[in-house]
Amino acid sequence: MMMMGGDMWARLGSTVAGLMFAWAMFQQYVPIHLRGYVEKYTHRLMGYFYPYIQISIHELTGERMKCSEAYTAIEAYLSSKSSERARRLKADIGKDSKSMVLSMDANEEITDEFKGIKLWWTLNTSIPKTQSFSFYPSADVKRYYTLTFHKLHRKLITETYLDYVLEEGKAVGLRNRQRKLFTNNRSDNWYGYKRSVWSHVVFEHPATFQTLAMDPEKKQEIVDDLVTFRKGKEYYAKVGKAWKRGYLLYGPPGTGKSTMIAAMANFLNYDIYDLELTAVKDNTELRKLLIETSSKSIIVIEDIDCSLDLTGQRKKTKEKDEEEEEKDPIRKREKEEKSSKESKVTLSGLLNFIDGLWSACGGERLIIFTTNYVEKLDPALIRRGRMDKHIKLSYCSFEGFKVLAKNYLDLNSHHLFGEICSLMEETEITPADVAENLMPKTITGDAETCLENLIRTLKMAKEEARLKAVEEMKEKETSAKTEVKEESLANGEAKDKETSPKEDAKDDESIKEE
Numbered sequence: 001m002m003m004m005g006g007d008m009w010a011r012l013g014s015t016v017a018g019l020m021f022a023w024a025m026f027q028q029y030v031p032i033h034l035r036g037y038v039e040k041y042t043h044r045l046m047g048y049f050y051p052y053i054q055i056s057i058h059e060l061t062g063e064r065m066k067c068s069e070a071y072t073a074i075e076a077y078l079s080s081k082s083s084e085r086a087r088r089l090k091a092d093i094g095k096d097s098k099s100m101v102l103s104m105d106a107n108e109e110i111t112d113e114f115k116g117i118k119l120w121w122t123l124n125t126s127i128p129k130t131q132s133f134s135f136y137p138s139a140d141v142k143r144y145y146t147l148t149f150h151k152l153h154r155k156l157i158t159e160t161y162l163d164y165v166l167e168e169g170k171a172v173g174l175r176n177r178q179r180k181l182f183t184n185n186r187s188d189n190w191y192g193y194k195r196s197v198w199s200h201v202v203f204e205h206p207a208t209f210q211t212l213a214m215d216p217e218k219k220q221e222i223v224d225d226l227v228t229f230r231k232g233k234e235y236y237a238k239v240g241k242a243w244k245r246g247y248l249l250y251g252p253p254g255t256g257k258s259t260m261i262a263a264m265a266n267f268l269n270y271d272i273y274d275l276e277l278t279a280v281k282d283n284t285e286l287r288k289l290l291i292e293t294s295s296k297s298i299i300v301i302e303d304i305d306c307s308l309d310l311t312g313q314r315k316k317t318k319e320k321d322e323e324e325e326e327k328d329p330i331r332k333r334e335k336e337e338k339s340s341k342e343s344k345v346t347l348s349g350l351l352n353f354i355d356g357l358w359s360a361c362g363g364e365r366l367i368i369f370t371t372n373y374v375e376k377l378d379p380a381l382i383r384r385g386r387m388d389k390h391i392k393l394s395y396c397s398f399e400g401f402k403v404l405a406k407n408y409l410d411l412n413s414h415h416l417f418g419e420i421c422s423l424m425e426e427t428e429i430t431p432a433d434v435a436e437n438l439m440p441k442t443i444t445g446d447a448e449t450c451l452e453n454l455i456r457t458l459k460m461a462k463e464e465a466r467l468k469a470v471e472e473m474k475e476k477e478t479s480a481k482t483e484v485k486e487e488s489l490a491n492g493e494a495k496d497k498e499t500s501p502k503e504d505a506k507d508d509e510s511i512k513e514e
């Protein structure tokens with residue numbers, strides 16, 4: 001364990017030989033029923049002479065044998081120390097897939113120091129004695145770290161050092177981690193070899209707030225909001241709120257809602273969980289999915305208005321239909337199969353999900369909804385407190401265009417900018433359309449051609465808008481005319497009715513006269 005000289009090796013050799021002899025004597029002469037007692041008291045006796053304490057941290061824990069968070073943190077904590085201090089190292093491709101990462105190999109030991117105290121970390125492996133067939137190959141070999149320290153420092157190590165290692169390890173892990181984009185699996189795939197509720201790919205979207213085309217003040221406001229949230233751990237704890245924040249991004253297609261989510265993830269260095277609600281069977285599954293998310297993440301539900309019928313009322317087939325289905329067993333089974341595949345997530349299930357009842361585990365999560373039709377959403381879903389910030393992403397302004405011109409053409413100014421500015425004031429165009437025009441169509445395509453293309457598109461959009469307005473005006477006029485006609489007709493009928501009693505009276509009189 002500690003550095004040993006030649007003398008020490010000799011002493012160790014004789015000790016090992018002595019111990020082996022004692023063990024052989026123990027096996028031969030101590031009756032089986034007494035061995036338990038002898039072992040117990042030997043351990044106690046050893047405790048008086050062996051002054052070290054050992055703590056083990058196993059890689060796989062719990063019923064589902066998940067990788068322990070503590071083990072991962074220690075691994076990260078020791079990774080930097082291993083490359084400097086360990087003698088036997090293990091090399092692997094790093095998370096950036098570019099460089100080799102060194103870590104301590106199995107049964108290797110490294111020394112650490114904390115406040116002048118020496119400690120020893122060992123990575124141990126063990127193979128279970130009873131070989132059993134397993135679907136999970138990694139589950140066969142058990143890995144665990146052992147921390148050894150003198151019993152004099154028990155308090156300091158258990159109360160301070162372990163927390164320090166955990167925190168440092170998590171920070172190293174976050175620095176080195178490759179961010180991920182998760183998507184939820186259908187629950188049919190939650191079991192078996194993969195047994196994972198989320199699948200992931202590496203998240204490498206290049207969007208940033210610098211490349212996002214939108215009003216600069218609005219952009220700064222969002223960035224400030226994110227910074228306040230990220231630093232808000234103590235604040236959220238003080239006010240007794242789960243450390244989470246909801247954003248609702250709404251606006252027409254192609255205005256940058258998805259792009260903004262990517263920019264947020266890049267800015268905060270968070271993972272993204274893209275939740276496809278239609279693949280979630282019911283509220284219980286929704287809860288399970290949420291529990292499996294990690295902190296420092298953004299949970300996204302795109303096009304929330306299309307995801308589900310979130311009005312809380314499930315569509316009912318007509319009673320007559322139901323009666324017929326009851327009589328026809330094939331139709332009944334078809335209906336049952338269809339409904340078992342349909343998502344049964346309800347509005348209240350989703351509200352619970354957002355309200356932090358479940359997201360309280362771990363904290364530091366953003367929940368983002370996107371929609372093209374904000375007016376379609378249930379007010380309960382987007383009230384402040386649930387969706388704390390509503391962000392409208394709209395058509396491209398001249399300021400937005402300037403950002404895109406810089407991104408795509410590396411232009412800060414151009415003689416065509418003036419014309420584009422005035423056209424943009426007169427017509428609506430999405431940033432996606434602007435971006436499409438600013439992309440050179442050929443390798444030799446120059447900036448001027450791109451700007452001219454954009455001007456052409458703007459003019460076309462303006463003309464289309466004009467024609468549409470004329471059309472709408474005509475429609476309005478015709479509907480106004482028909483309304484007037486109907487009114488006058490209705491008035492005419494009413495007049496007829498008003499005059500008829502008199503005529504009736506006349507008729508009556510004529511009858512009387514007769």
Ligand SMILES: Nc1ncnc2c1ncn2[C@@H]1O[C@H](COP(=O)(O)OP(=O)(O)OP(=O)(O)O)[C@@H](O)[C@H]1O
Pocket residue numbers: 211212213214251252253254255256257258259260371372431432433435
């Ligand atoms: N504000 C923006 N800034 C920079 N690029 C943008 C912006 N808006 C759109 N784009 C460009 O247009 C493409 C489509 O945008 P995005 O997918 O973000 O739109 P969206 O609002 O999510 O649309 P939808 O409602 O259809 O999902 C992006 O790949 C991006 O290149």
Ligand SMILES: [Mg+2]
Pocket residue numbers: 257258259302370
């Ligand atoms: Mg989108």
